[in-house]
Amino acid sequence: MRRVVISGVGAISGLGNGVATLVDGIAAGRSAVRRMEGWEAYKGLRSLVGAPARLENEKDIPRKARRSMGRMGIFAVQASEQALTAAGIERAELGSTRVGCIIGSTMPGAEALCETFEIMLPTKDLSLLTAMKFFQCVSHTASMNVASYLGIKGCVMATSAACASAAQAIGTGYDLIRLGRQDVVLCGGAEELHPTVTASFDILFATSTSFNAAPDRTPRPFDRERDGLVCGEGCGIVVLEEYERAVRRGAPIYAELIGYDTAGSGEHVSQSNTDGIEGCMRAALAQAGLQPDDVDYVNAHGTATRDGDAAECAAIARVFGDRVPVSSLKGHMGHTLGASGALELIVCLAMMERGRVFATRNLENVADDCAGVQHVRESAARELRTIVKNCFAFGGINAVLVCRRL
Template sequence: MNRRAVVTGIGVISPLGNSVKELWEALLANRSGVRAMPEWYDHFGKNIANAPVSVDPVQVKKINRKVRRTMGNAALFSGLAAQEAVLSSGLDPALFTTGRVACVIGSTVGSASSMTDACTAEAEGRRDDLSACHFFRLMSHSSAFNVADMFGINGIQLAPCSACASGLQALGAAQELIRLGKADVVISGGSDETTSLVASSFQLLYALAERETPEPEKLARPFDANREGLVCAEGAGILVVEEYEHAKARGANILFELAGYATNCSGWHVSHSDEVQIANCMRTALADAGINAEDVDYVSAHATGTKVGDAAEAAAIRSVLGDKVPVSSLKGHLGHTLGASGALELAAVHGMMQNGIVLPTRNLEQVDDCAGILLPRQLMDHKVRVCIKNSIAFGGVNASLVCKSVD
């Protein structure tokens, strides 16, 4: 059975805009979605940087109230992004109830803000103040089941929960469901939201860029010699993944193919990136795609701006591809959108494929000597036919997805 998984629709909610068009225009303009968070001042005692999203209340109200009441912010972001993805794909709504459409959406946690609200209410003896729907908002598969309910999807539902690799693992699972004949269409991607407590978690691990500065948009600087850590962000990226012949038969606009996928774990340290296992993951994904390393045109790196993580990923990329393939990270533009990052950043990968360019890594002023890879510092004219997208997560989780253009 030679079933291929292709992408026919993309939707995003991001710190740089709430549509694929808005996001792409902002990236081309080299804008940043990072800002200071005075609303978190009481928690940190200083203005920490973050990259929040702002959603249109009019769009929110287009989601059925029955579904909306069980949505935390992460699920809401997923729902809004899914609406754009499905609309752009041109799918017939009748497909959703055939049992041949699956929903696979990953998230670090179901809703960090809902979890905080629940814990605060319990600690203050206000449990009765919580809505009956509150528990559904914070469940780890909240994005998946809420999006399935939005569209009436009655096929397979899965929800990878592997921290910052969640979204890319979801897309890998979507590709596998298509290949195995378990589904013809999969609504898939990742979503996450940020709170002061989420940022605190990274601060406790010495991974947060927490310096107060009048230029917070310059704090996220992957691969830079003076990088200080990551900047938290939120958002969602949802893709319509479809079996190739199914897409062709209905005359769909095919954006690119999910040609190969791999995921593994380091198995020895929960927070230290392992360059050997990252490299193994990339090689396995290429083998799964049947693509040689010399045919890769671009790497969309996970690189978040941490000292150890960026260095390990750079070493892995160098080991697999050498130093001639352009590499960039979008965390300087978007911040780290956690479980959404792998899927959300693929919207930009499609833009690069479509326009024959490679986006640079924002805020990369002095390339770290340890990188040893090709890191464009401005827009680069370059045909992108084959791309590797990496996601790397706490717990030693690595994921790589090979995307290629479809002629």
């Protein structure tokens, strides 16, 4: 099997555009969560908070390329360009069939999808529907737009596994390179914040509803007062590259991807499953050839839902006991859903580089049902050589990535 490294990173998030802004924001303990203007107009929507990203410089993308992109597509193109710049990969290299692009999301382009329905359904009339709506809201809008814009001719794919989408995209890229089918794959996830997206979680009583007047106090992963997730948006992209190729060209190597597993829990569509989470973490470690004691940090999925956090903590405790530091980044940037696996992995890479673990924001009092693991309460210096990134999704889908600093 060939080895796979991460040689470039790019990020758009509620904390700002660019990886440095994201990491500095988290290091400074900032929150991207805001009260969302106009959301009170939706009857029954109880969660009025979100972590929006800013659309900036989108006109740098020529109109003919941009016309097929909604917010998500623009975020994905911009994060991909950042990642390629960081990796030192030129546009001219992207035309090889050995270079691919795999980007997932929970929802397709939510804004364009809603606009399509608003145009078509009230009058059952297609005459005002533009050609571009389809491309802006189709399920693979992020990967398709990135591949078209950058001229990528290898494997182009969109993973669709809700909050595990980005982790599955990265894992799939990892497998393609390991197996020798691709040499470089841009991988990650993208998501758009929209009231319909938050509503789909709100209906299930999974959203935070008690902090509309104090947005920066939520979400509260693992905390006694946690009351649900807060949706965010953005895009995280990592450049995965075959190890020898990266070394040969003197590329920056952020980490080696050494383990990945994705597995269904095979039971309930929304209830978290401790056995399934535990099994997925153990399988990823086994693939990496590691024991739990070899791991220096676990970046939790930790969305701040009541059941999800408890199930994840129980699983982490079973695998790692209380020996390994654990934190969640959702308190800073909300739950960026399909993008979260990539954005949070990128922050983990920065933690490894800086030799620091970042604390879980808004974790003031560890809930009894989240005890038994070593929660990071204060950011601190710590050498991190091997990290585990967890992602768990509705549909009972689990995905775990393992990275090692070289």
